[in-house]
Amino acid sequence: MSYLFPTYSRWEVEPDQSEGSVIIDKNGKKYLDFTSGIGVCNLGHRPAVVQEAITSQLNRYWHVSNLFIQEEQENAAKRLAESAKMDCVFFANSGAEANEAAIKLARKATGRKKIITFENSFHGRTFATMSATGQNKIKMGYGPMLETFVYLPFNDIEAIKKEVDDETAAVMLEVVQGEGGIHIGEQAFLNEVSQLCEDHGALLIIDEIQTGIGRTGKPFAFQHFQLMPDIVTSAKGLGSGLPIGAVIGKKELAHFFGPGSHGSTFGGNPLAIAAAKATMEVIFQAGFLEEVEKKSVYLFEQISKELKGIPDILNSRQLGMMIGLETSIDLPILLKELRNHGLLALPAGSNVLRLLPPLTVTKAEIDKAIHILQSVIRNYSKAAV
Ligand SMILES: Cc1ncc(COP(=O)(O)O)c(C=O)c1O
Incomplete structure (x- = not known):
């Protein structure tokens, strides 16, 4: 039994360490953190x-x-x-x-x-x-x-x-x-x-x-x-x-x-x-924000390309490093499956998968996250047919 009031439905992941865009759990499993502690760790973990x-x-x-x-x-x-x-x-x-x-x-x-x-x-x-x-x-x-x-x-x-x-x-x-x-x-x-x-x-x-x-x-x-x-x-x-x-x-x-x-x-x-x-x-340095702008354009282009034609993705929205994917897939199930594959993402509203990666995320991390995202969603969509 937990001594905490159950105000949160907590995930199965128990963090042990964090650095940059990565959280490592107590079993040594690595997760790409596209939640940034719900929009907090904008410079990644422990800058x-x-x-x-x-x-x-x-x-x-x-x-x-x-x-x-x-x-x-x-x-x-x-x-x-x-x-x-x-x-x-x-x-x-x-x-x-x-x-x-x-x-x-x-x-x-x-x-x-x-x-x-x-x-x-x-x-x-x-x-x-x-x-x-x-x-x-x-x-x-x-x-x-x-x-x-x-x-x-x-x-x-x-x-x-x-x-x-x-x-x-x-x-x-x-x-x-x-x-x-x-x-x-x-x-x-x-x-x-x-x-x-x-x-x-x-x-x-x-x-x-x-x-x-x-x-x-x-x-x-x-x-x-x-x-x-x-x-x-x-x-x-x-x-x-x-x-x-x-x-x-x-x-x-x-x-x-x-x-x-x-x-x-x-x-x-x-x-x-x-x-x-x-x-x-x-x-607040102009150069840093220009990089964020460039990476967020890249991120959204890749998402749009890789998720194109998947009927379970109903709509996608973005401003900078705030991304929402409206989906017909049950959100808790989808988010858990993403975690199983090493990607942390958030819900928003009733049917939106929300990505808030650290602003310091690298292109390689973006590619990896999108690979996980598209393969989990495609598998789910195929299985549901
Ligand atoms: C737009 C907005 N306003 C206010 C809050 C509340 O912030 P806090 O949880 O730090 O009280 C949040 C938290 O998610 C938020 O997103």
């Missing part, structure tokens, strides 16, 4: 630069509290704010905490309550972020939710035009819905959302928890769409595996988060900050 930064901080101090000025926290905030072309950062410990803070900030700054989010979105598991999430399965048994969220179909221009008004505090969205099934925002829709927010004095909050930190080939995914959000949230990839979240905002919002108005004991912990700073130094 040396991050390890060095954490070790160096371990030898200085671990925790002092946010009552102290910490130069590295300032430096990390500067790097993060500049990469989003914004001005201020609040550090939290997770994605949900970052979104929770963003929701609080939007309410306080506008003096309004209504927040518009989208069907199939995912924003976290705290009360406000669960309420913001547009998926009933996340909320089952926990009601009542916070009441002031409105959920609209994603990419529906007419629906958003009807709903944004002078009572709206914010529109909150993922430009690529990750957990919901790799649904990509359309340019015209995102432009409309942005314009409506401006017209009505509502804030545009972009949840970049899964899409940010280079995952789509830009520092943040909204930068593919020339958007200018008021608030951006980040987590997952930011700390390369150390827990950290962040709210990034415009300077006009700064005074709404004055002393005592929000806080966190561990937010901006020195070890997590050291990891985040080292991670950003690598990922």
Whole structure:
């Protein structure tokens, strides 16, 4: 019997070691990790630069509290704010905490309550972020939710035009819905959302928890769409595996988060900050992101070529290193079969196989993963005929 609450249906793989794109289990079996710890290990497992930064901080101090000025926290905030072309950062410990803070900030700054989010979105598991999430399965048994969220179909221009008004505090969205099934925002829709927010004095909050930190080939995914959000949230990839979240905002919002108005004991912990700073130094380099862009084009071309004509693959979607393959194959069975063959992949939505490889993945690893993917899917499809 496990002493853990059974909140996760855990896989049969028990990791012993990890390095780069590979996890080795306790039996010595190697897996290509195309999950990146659910979009976290963007530089692969145990990247040396991050390890060095954490070790160096371990030898200085671990925790002092946010009552102290910490130069590295300032430096990390500067790097993060500049990469989003914004001005201020609040550090939290997770994605949900970052979104929770963003929701609080939007309410306080506008003096309004209504927040518009989208069907199939995912924003976290705290009360406000669960309420913001547009998926009933996340909320089952926990009601009542916070009441002031409105959920609209994603990419529906007419629906958003009807709903944004002078009572709206914010529109909150993922430009690529990750957990919901790799649904990509359309340019015209995102432009409309942005314009409506401006017209009505509502804030545009972009949840970049899964899409940010280079995952789509830009520092943040909204930068593919020339958007200018008021608030951006980040987590997952930011700390390369150390827990950290962040709210990034415009300077006009700064005074709404004055002393005592929000806080966190561990937010901006020195070890997590050291990891985040080292991670950003690598990922935000133009040359690194150009490579990610090239490799993601290659990855999707190969997927499209190798999976072409397989009737069980219904659709495929991609932005950078976020790939979704809609499939008619039972997902848990397919994912287990892939694991048996040494490839780790994720589910998203009800019928989407999601690939989130490390941004450092090599071409040879991409080829190997696609070989496993196509042979497992083809075998399954043949057996099912
Ligand atoms: C878009 C998005 N927002 C928020 C979250 C919640 O992040 P965390 O699990 O760190 O609380 C997630 C996690 O999957 C996410 O993908």
